[in-house]
Amino acid sequence: MRLAYELWGRVLAAPDPGGGVQNPLDGVTPDLGVLGGAFQSTWVRVVGGLWALMIAAAAVYLGAAMLNMAQARRVGNAHMMSEAAGDVKLRAAALAGLVGLPVIVGAIITVVG
Numbered sequence: 001m002r003l004a005y006e007l008w009g010r011v012l013a014a015p016d017p018g019g020g021v022q023n024p025l026d027g028v029t030p031d032l033g034v035l036g037g038a039f040q041s042t043w044v045r046v047v048g049g050l051w052a053l054m055i056a057a058a059a060v061y062l063g064a065a066m067l068n069m070a071q072a073r074r075v076g077n078a079h080m081m082s083e084a085a086g087d088v089k090l091r092a093a094a095l096a097g098l099v100g101l102p103v104i105v106g107a108i109i110t111v112v113g
Contacts, residue, residue, distance in 0.1 A: 055098050062091040 032040055069084035097104065 051098070051101065055095070058091065058095040058098050062088070062095050065091045 032043065065084060065087040069081065069088055072080035072084045
């Protein structure tokens with residue numbers, strides 16, 4: 001039994017859930033090895049280098065937030081201290097996310113895949 005929907009005066013047939021259309025990607029897995037060993041080792045090194053740079057930048061960014069928090073404490077400004085503490089938490093979470101990136105990506109692939 002096919003359902004029909006009316007849209008702006010036109011009747012459209014809904015796809016049959018038991019239809020004969022098959023998933024063309026069923027059984028296909030991503031594999032960069034097809035592009036050759038040289039590409040495989042190159043892209044791993046490039047992505048590893050970029051990841052290391054992002055971790056270093058996040059660490060510097062976190063250090064700057066900690067310095068702002070120390071300055072706010074020294075001055076005795078409660079509002080500045082509150083904002084700086086929020087920045088430290090946010091930047092620490094960003095650094096933790098970068099360090100745990102392989103676990104996060106692996107979990108997403110496991111759940112979705």
